[in-house]
Amino acid sequence: MKGKMKPIIAVLIAILTLSMLAACSSNNENNSGSSPSGSPSSGGASEQPSGNANDAIKDPYELTMALPVFGAVPPDLAEVQAEINKITQAQINTTVTILPISIGTWTQQMNLMMSSGEKLDLAYTFGQMYDSTVASGQILPLDDLLDKYGQGAVEAVGADYLKAASLKGNVYGVPITGAYANKSGVYMRKDLVEKYNIDLASIHTMADLEPVFQTIKDNEPGMVPIGSGLVSPLEYDRFYDRMGDRYGVLPGYDNGLKLVNLYETPEYANQVNLMHKWFKAGFINKDAATTKTTSEDMVKSGKAFAYFMASKPSMLAEETKLVGRELVEVDLQQDAYSTTSDILIGLWTIAQQSENPERAMMLLNLLYTNSDLANLFAWGIEGKHYVKNSDGQIEYPSGVDSQSVGYNITSLTVANKLITHIFKGNESDLWDQIKAFNASASKSKALGFAFDSSSVKNEITALNNVIEQYQKIIETGTVDPADKLEEFQKKLKTAGIDKVIAEKQKQLDAWAAQKSQ
Amino acid sequence: MAQAAATDAQQAVGKEPRTNRYRKYAPLLIMMIPGLLYLLINNYLPMLGLIIAFKDVNFSKGILDSDWVGFANFEYLFKTSDAYIITRNTILYNLVFILLGTVLSLACAILLNEIKNRTLLKAYQSIITLPHLISMVIVSYLVFALLSPETGFLNKTVLPWFGIDEGIMWYSETKYWPWILTIVNFWKTVGYSSIVYFAALLGIDEEYYEAARLDGASRLQQILRITIPILTPVIIMLTLLNVGRIFYSDFGLFYQVPLNSGALFETTATIDTYVFRGLMGTSDIGMSTAAGFYQSIVGFILVMLANYIVRLKNKDNALF
Numbered sequence: 001m002k003g004k005m006k007p008i009i010a011v012l013i014a015i016l017t018l019s020m021l022a023a024c025s026s027n028n029e030n031n032s033g034s035s036p037s038g039s040p041s042s043g044g045a046s047e048q049p050s051g052n053a054n055d056a057i058k059d060p061y062e063l064t065m066a067l068p069v070f071g072a073v074p075p076d077l078a079e080v081q082a083e084i085n086k087i088t089q090a091q092i093n094t095t096v097t098i099l100p101i102s103i104g105t106w107t108q109q110m111n112l113m114m115s116s117g118e119k120l121d122l123a124y125t126f127g128q129m130y131d132s133t134v135a136s137g138q139i140l141p142l143d144d145l146l147d148k149y150g151q152g153a154v155e156a157v158g159a160d161y162l163k164a165a166s167l168k169g170n171v172y173g174v175p176i177t178g179a180y181a182n183k184s185g186v187y188m189r190k191d192l193v194e195k196y197n198i199d200l201a202s203i204h205t206m207a208d209l210e211p212v213f214q215t216i217k218d219n220e221p222g223m224v225p226i227g228s229g230l231v232s233p234l235e236y237d238r239f240y241d242r243m244g245d246r247y248g249v250l251p252g253y254d255n256g257l258k259l260v261n262l263y264e265t266p267e268y269a270n271q272v273n274l275m276h277k278w279f280k281a282g283f284i285n286k287d288a289a290t291t292k293t294t295s296e297d298m299v300k301s302g303k304a305f306a307y308f309m310a311s312k313p314s315m316l317a318e319e320t321k322l323v324g325r326e327l328v329e330v331d332l333q334q335d336a337y338s339t340t341s342d343i344l345i346g347l348w349t350i351a352q353q354s355e356n357p358e359r360a361m362m363l364l365n366l367l368y369t370n371s372d373l374a375n376l377f378a379w380g381i382e383g384k385h386y387v388k389n390s391d392g393q394i395e396y397p398s399g400v401d402s403q404s405v406g407y408n409i410t411s412l413t414v415a416n417k418l419i420t421h422i423f424k425g426n427e428s429d430l431w432d433q434i435k436a437f438n439a440s441a442s443k444s445k446a447l448g449f450a451f452d453s454s455s456v457k458n459e460i461t462a463l464n465n466v467i468e469q470y471q472k473i474i475e476t477g478t479v480d481p482a483d484k485l486e487e488f489q490k491k492l493k494t495a496g497i498d499k500v501i502a503e504k505q506k507q508l509d510a511w512a513a514q515k516s517q
Numbered sequence: 518m519a520q521a522a523a524t525d526a527q528q529a530v531g532k533e534p535r536t537n538r539y540r541k542y543a544p545l546l547i548m549m550i551p552g553l554l555y556l557l558i559n560n561y562l563p564m565l566g567l568i569i570a571f572k573d574v575n576f577s578k579g580i581l582d583s584d585w586v587g588f589a590n591f592e593y594l595f596k597t598s599d600a601y602i603i604t605r606n607t608i609l610y611n612l613v614f615i616l617l618g619t620v621l622s623l624a625c626a627i628l629l630n631e632i633k634n635r636t637l638l639k640a641y642q643s644i645i646t647l648p649h650l651i652s653m654v655i656v657s658y659l660v661f662a663l664l665s666p667e668t669g670f671l672n673k674t675v676l677p678w679f680g681i682d683e684g685i686m687w688y689s690e691t692k693y694w695p696w697i698l699t700i701v702n703f704w705k706t707v708g709y710s711s712i713v714y715f716a717a718l719l720g721i722d723e724e725y726y727e728a729a730r731l732d733g734a735s736r737l738q739q740i741l742r743i744t745i746p747i748l749t750p751v752i753i754m755l756t757l758l759n760v761g762r763i764f765y766s767d768f769g770l771f772y773q774v775p776l777n778s779g780a781l782f783e784t785t786a787t788i789d790t791y792v793f794r795g796l797m798g799t800s801d802i803g804m805s806t807a808a809g810f811y812q813s814i815v816g817f818i819l820v821m822l823a824n825y826i827v828r829l830k831n832k833d834n835a836l837f
Contacts (some may be wrong), residue, residue: 072655103564111802113575114576115576115579115580132801136574136576136801136802137575137576137577137578138576138577140577143599285667286667286686287665287688289688289689289778289779289780290688290775290776290777290778292776297592351638352576352577353576391622393595411661456595456805457593457707457801458592458593458597460795460797461593461597461600461796461804462596462599462794462795463595464597464794464795465786465791465794466595466794468777468779468782468784468794469779469780469782471779472778472779473689473778473780475781478780479689481781489835491598494598495597495598
């Protein structure tokens with residue numbers, strides 16, 4: 001008996017020790033990314049909203065602002081925050097605590113903060129998460145607040161574009177400014193374009209690129225003509241308004257507001273056939289369906305010659321910076337089109353638990369209108385994190401680069417970059433170019449419509465899985481559409497794409513009817 | 518036999534008055550409090566969160582006041598055309614992992630036990646447990662180094678030895694993946710799970726073996742007649758614990774290692790990866806809670822059932 005007991009005890013001890021180790025490690029994971037939240041607010045919570053701005057800012061208030069960070073938290077964030085507070089204190093008697101949250105844990109952290117009612121006033125929301133954030137009641141409708149305290153922000157974004165952020169009749173977030181339209185484009189290595197005397201003027205469509213790619217394929221061993229990275233090349237081919245999730249799209253940005261199933265259009269079939277032809281010809285990297293590198297990195301490392309990407313002002317400079325080589329860009333579409341998803345890239349929103357939404361809106365307004373504040377937020381402190389050139393542009397101080405600078409946040413979270421400094425390497429009238437680009441862009445007929453998918457979420461979940469299964473392999477040309485396209489279409493049907501399109505069509509019709517009133 | 522001992526003890530204390538009994542065990546009872554509190558706070562209180570699975574969560578109303586939606590959050594797990602594939606994959610992979618895993622880790626532990634040189638033993642132990650410490654993301658790149666269609670070791674070096682020059686598109690051929698995933702899983706887990714068995718082996722009295730050797734038992738006979746029978750309760754306990762997780766899958770193994778390749782869905786999609794892919798964009802916490810709830814309920818039922826069957830056969834070996 002005794003001899004038999006011993007193994008069990010030994011095992012229990014082993015299990016306990018191992019599980020404790022596991023518990024420790026998982027705790028550490030959970031803790032990383034969170035950081036101490038702001039101290040409790042003093043007063044101001046019970047204040048009645050009032051039209052008189054001076055009245056509304058009588059008591060000091062401390063706002064908490066959740067900011068997604070890609071990579072490490074900027075080491076000098078506290079210093080920049082102190083500088084920001086000098087401005088906000090003077091303007092609206094308010095201080096701000098910026099709460100940096102790593103992008104990897106962003107969704108969980110936000111869900112947690114929202115459900116626990118932790119102090120939070122302003123929160124960033126990614127465009128693709130916007131409607132689910134609204135549907136789950138995480139953020140407040142802003143219409144009244146915008147009227148009272150947010151006129152500057154409305155003006156900065158443009159009232160027309162702001163409508164794109166309206167869901168169920170209310171605006172829940174203010175989009176960041178920037179180019180609100182896109183064209184499809186292709187980016188190529190400049191040195192090789194010159195080496196082979198490629199005639200850029202003859203390229204107007206994807207198919208025109210074939211001889212170019214053939215030249216590269218024949219003459220540059222070890223390099224594929226097209227680098228297909230994380231995002232499949234056809235995502236940038238925009239002959240249609242994708243209507244958010246690509247389930248039910250508007251070809252030609254109009255189609256009489258009649259939605260069609262993209263994956264069954266002849267255009268789509270043509271494109272995937274072309275991609276497969278290119279894949280077979282060796283124009284596309286073989287691991288296109290599974291690679292975790294970006295197209296930019298493939299060009300950077302000399303493994304690829306070109307890639308497809310959206311085209312808009314400032315894009316070439318940004319891509320050149322990413323790739324670290326000289327690039328040329330060719331548009332594959334004549335007109336730029338503006339759709340709801342082009343506008344809703346990122347939004348600033350007010351959390352439902354905010355104790356003082358008025359003050360949050362005032363800060364938001366300042367972020368869109370006060371260029372000192374916007375510059376601090378976007379670039380940090382002058383002289384420390386950036387220096388001004390003689391031509392009015394800015395650059396990093398000597399000896400510092402984008403990796404080592406003490407304050408660096410993604411431009412995606414900058415509320416209104418059109419009032420900030422322009423970074424060296426861009427054209428000096430970049431912001432004017434963007435404004436002109438927006439003004440000249442054609443508007444999709446469904447611009448401003450946003451789909452509320454909550455009634456078909458089972459179908460959407462199933463569809464997302466079908467897309468994950470087939471989209472990459474078909475759109476990179478990895479498999480033969482002759483075998484797989486039909487299977488893909490059938491799977492989408494069983495997953496309920498027709499039901500989703502019908503629901504979207506119903507909402508679109510209702511939206512159009514309301515708009516024409 | 519653990520229970521037999523417990524009954525003995527109960528009978529022994531049953532003769533004493535109740536107050537005496539408490540006084541006698543007071544130090545032990547007090548020592549139990551932190552553990553109970555830990556269980557209560559860490560394991561039982563969060564269970565209240567299960568109501569999220571039945572709610573349409575709206576943060577502005579708060580979780581408790583959100584609308585009840587019945588089983589609507591569960592529908593997506595069963596209604597889809599993929600429900601069969603993901604359930605089949607999850608269960609079959611786990612069955613293989615449990616059955617073969619037990620055999621392999623037991624074998625590993627027994628072999629380790631046969632090594633008498635202390636230094637070598639430590640070295641082997643470290644080597645076989647090392648994979649457990651490697652993150653699945655890194656494992657996926659190690660696998661990629663082997664399987665990459667263009668630069669992989671298999672396609673570049675190994676296959677040409679056998680006269681296959683074309684190379685295999687590993688990441689788009691479903692038929693290889695049950696093997697690949699099983700091998701990777703065991704490479705990563707066997708060493709770690711053999712520690713538990715090894716610990717049990719160390720507890721076996723050397724006298725049994727001495728007696729067996731005197732009677733002329735061979736090594737194999739010693740293993741079959743002494744080691745395995747003594748370890749049976751441990752094997753059953755660990756298996757029952759694993760059965761409870763039969764509806765869960767190692768997310769890293771099934772998502773990272775196949776590089777989330779759509780072409781491999783047929784043999785790599787499990788419940789966890791399906792839920793992740795479906796809800797990645799929307800992060801509907803009601804639906805994801807529903808999936809977790811469903812997985813644990815099935816696990817719970819299976820553990821009860823398995824334990825009941827073990828009880829029928831041999832009361833002493835059952836977990837409870």
